[in-house]
Amino acid sequence: MTIAATDRVLSVTLRIARFTPKPERAGRRRGGSPFGSKSPFGGSNAGARSNRVRGRRWTQDYTVSAHASDSVLDCLLSVKREQDPSLAFRYSCGHGMCGSDAVAINGTPTLLCTAKIRDWVKPDSPEFANEDGFRPTGEPLDSSDRAIDLDALDPDTPLVIELAALPGFPTRRDLIADIDPMLDQIRRLKPYLQASGELKTAPNGKVDAFEYLQNPEQLKRYELLSNCIACGVCEGSCPVYAGGEAFVGPAAMILSSRFLNDSRDGAGRERLEALMGPDGSAACQSVRACSMHCPKGIDVGEELWQTIQKVDAAKAALQ
Known part of the structure; x- marks a missing residue:
């Protein structure tokens, strides 16, 4: 009996852009101007915010076994419970209703809980990388535009999903954006x-x-x-x-x-x-x-x- 791609158990590598912020010095406020609360260009700088937090950045791989129909959030929870409790990410409802788990998956902003393995997994090979280096714009994409044919792949093909914090915001830790x-x-x-x-x-004078x-x-x-x-x-x-x-x-x-x-x-x-x-x-x-x-x-x-x-x-x- 042939197992459908949606039911197959896959070995998937989660390639995660990790970040640990540098501890702040006591009494030192993060962000703002090095000139203090007064901006050299006029006006106050008290409300300024630094978009880049200093700290250690590195990429770490985790390999998990997952069904093609599992969500990326399921895989991250498995990593946190069984491999690395220090991995930081944010989620709440797990059903696409709260929006708290937005990250970049393979460079595309989306929700962890609604992202299925079958739609985002890709062969861990340079020939499958995006060659133009640009994020596409225009009409909305559906899952068929991203998904690969799992049935056509060699079973031994290494599979990967790349994860990073949501772009456009300061990263506070690992996959958590501010x-x-x-x-x-x-x-x-x-x-x-x-x-x-x-x-x-109303005409009778009542509300x-x-x-x-x-x-x-x-x-x-x-x-x-x-x-x-x-x-x-x-x-x-x-x-x-x-x-x-x-x-x-x-x-x-x-x-x-x-x-x-x-x-x-x-x-x-x-x-x-x-x-x-x-x-x-x-x-x-x-x-x-x-x-x-x-x-x-x-x-x-x-x-x-x-x-x-x-x-x-x-x-x-x-x-």
Whole structure:
């Protein structure tokens, strides 16, 4: 009887980019300017953040036995339990709902828990390496664009999956990226409903309990955007975003768009004005790499383009 590729037990090498931060000296604050709390270019530097943490970096291989249908997270948990308890990575729900386990797999930002071995494993041979050295952009890729034909491979072919922390963010330890810059930018754009607060009344003078009901078309405008889990995959794919300094980032803009498209929200003007700064919509270069790997299926690039048009229209109206 022939065993299907999805049921076969494979010997897989996890090639992990490891990092251990250098211990801080007592009383010394990490990051910021070497000139202290005052920047030599004017203004305060108290809130500055260093995007690079000093420490030891190396690559380490771990070999595990796994079914082709197992997730990469399953393999990492096996390594941590049975081989190296010092290996650091982050996860929570394990079902693609929380977004906490975003990393780069074979150079592509994605979630550990939804990444299957069969879709990401590759022969450990130079001839299968990416020759152009560029991350593809454009239309979203499905698993068939990455997967190799396991049935066609020689059973003795060495297989590997390369893992690194999510790009675009400082690495804190091994596969753990510091996503605080992204969360700060999201909070800055106030990702919550801001209604006018005025109660609508019925002709009889009583409060209209159906004031905020929406029809299906109104719900459809923002429903998919509300699925964003702020995992950072779109930020890690974006060639412009780097910790939220030059660009507020696609995740923050998506969550802002979710409320710009909500008929119940009354802060549309303020939301558009918040995106008019140099790190707002003008910083987006419309590369659309952010659309390729969203685990919730959001066409991030298209949504950002729609928001950019709204911001440009608002700017024109103010002139």
